[in-house]
Amino acid sequence: MESTITTYNIERNDIGNAGTVASLTKRALKRQGLSREFVKTVTIGVYEAEINVVIHSYGGEVTVEKADDYIEIIFKDVGPGIESIENAMTEGWSTASKYAIENGFGAGMGLPNIKAVSDEMDLHSSKEGTTLRIRFYITEDCYER
Amino acid sequence: MNVKSIINNHHFTLINNETNLDNKINKLFASDLMSHVMGFAETEDCLVTVLNNINVLGVASLLDFTGVIFSHGVKVNDSIIQKANELDIPLIQTKLTTVEVINELHKLGE
Ligand SMILES: Nc1ncnc2c1ncn2[C@@H]1O[C@H](COP(=O)(O)OP(=O)(O)OP(=O)(O)O)[C@@H](O)[C@H]1O
Ligand SMILES: [Mg+2]
Numbered sequence: 001m002e003s004t005i006t007t008y009n010i011e012r013n014d015i016g017n018a019g020t021v022a023s024l025t026k027r028a029l030k031r032q033g034l035s036r037e038f039v040k041t042v043t044i045g046v047y048e049a050e051i052n053v054v055i056h057s058y059g060g061e062v063t064v065e066k067a068d069d070y071i072e073i074i075f076k077d078v079g080p081g082i083e084s085i086e087n088a089m090t091e092g093w094s095t096a097s098k099y100a101i102e103n104g105f106g107a108g109m110g111l112p113n114i115k116a117v118s119d120e121m122d123l124h125s126s127k128e129g130t131t132l133r134i135r136f137y138i139t140e141d142c143y144e145r
Numbered sequence: 146m147n148v149k150s151i152i153n154n155h156h157f158t159l160i161n162n163e164t165n166l167d168n169k170i171n172k173l174f175a176s177d178l179m180s181h182v183m184g185f186a187e188t189e190d191c192l193v194t195v196l197n198n199i200n201v202l203g204v205a206s207l208l209d210f211t212g213v214i215f216s217h218g219v220k221v222n223d224s225i226i227q228k229a230n231e232l233d234i235p236l237i238q239t240k241l242t243t244v245e246v247i248n249e250l251h252k253l254g255e
Contacts, residue, residue, distance in 0.1 A: 015198075015199070015200060018200065018203065019200065019204070022207055023203070023206065023207060036209075040208065043207050043208075044183050047183060047203075047204070102198075103179075103196075103198055103200055104178060104198065104200055104201065105178075105179055105180065105200075106178075107178040107179075107180045108180075109178070109180035109181060109184055110180045110183075112184075113184040
């Protein structure tokens with residue numbers, strides 16, 4: 001059983017670098033021979049969550065844990081939190097700023113996308129911050145043949 | 146359809162390096178909202194958008210798009226062109242609207 005853990009920082013409103021964690025995770029998974037379909041699934045989840053930290057939070061930290069049979073990514077930010085998780089999970093619901101909207105975000109589809117692609121997802125939030133955990137199961141079918 | 150067949154049409158201009166022009170395009174996907182693209186586009190699609198910022202290339206690279214078409218004559222700045230060259234993603238510019246792009250390229254078929 002082998003497991004590797006990588007940590008990244010995410011800066012508030014740093015849209016120029018947004019997508020870096022998704023891109024590095026994509027590369028690492030591809031190198032390990034995981035299939036394009038599987039890699040795409042993980043990439044979508046990581047990208048949406050990463051962007052949310054960039055555009056909606058004061059900044060945070062991401063931990064990527066790659067084990068033999070799963071990859072788990074935890075996004076932890078330092079606020080301002082989500083008032084209603086139920087609203088946030090609803091397709092089309094968004095509080096995106098003008099800045100975020102100008103950059104092509106704010107459709108209110110990110111969290112629903114994450115829910116759709118991941119095998120496990122928990123979202124907890126308070127004024128002190130939001131924690132999102134997503135996990136993808138790795139089975140034999142997830143490898144390139 | 147590939148990027149070469151698109152830029153053979155006089156409405157479309159390649160605005161960065163000539164790389165990956167022969168890659169087969171899965172289909173055209175038109176949207177200006179990144180999470181719609183993330184949620185619904187497929188690998189090897191070619192994106193049609195009016196959104197001219199660097200995130201478009203982030204998404205295009207993450208989803209292995211075959212190219213990006215900027216419609217409505219939107220300006221594409223140097224940082225986007227540079228990034229596309231690093232990522233080897235062809236960028237195409239056109240004055241046509243998104244709907245006209247789809248109509249025009251529909252004639253090219255598969
Ligand atoms: N890390 C976070 N901190 C604070 N609020 C958040 C965070 N993540 C999501 N939210 C809230 O949940 C809402 C819905 O998020 P979701 O990702 O679904 O849509 P969006 O980011 O607004 O738009 P899109 O993802 O389609 O570009 C956001 O508008 C925001 O109010
Ligand atoms: Mg989002």
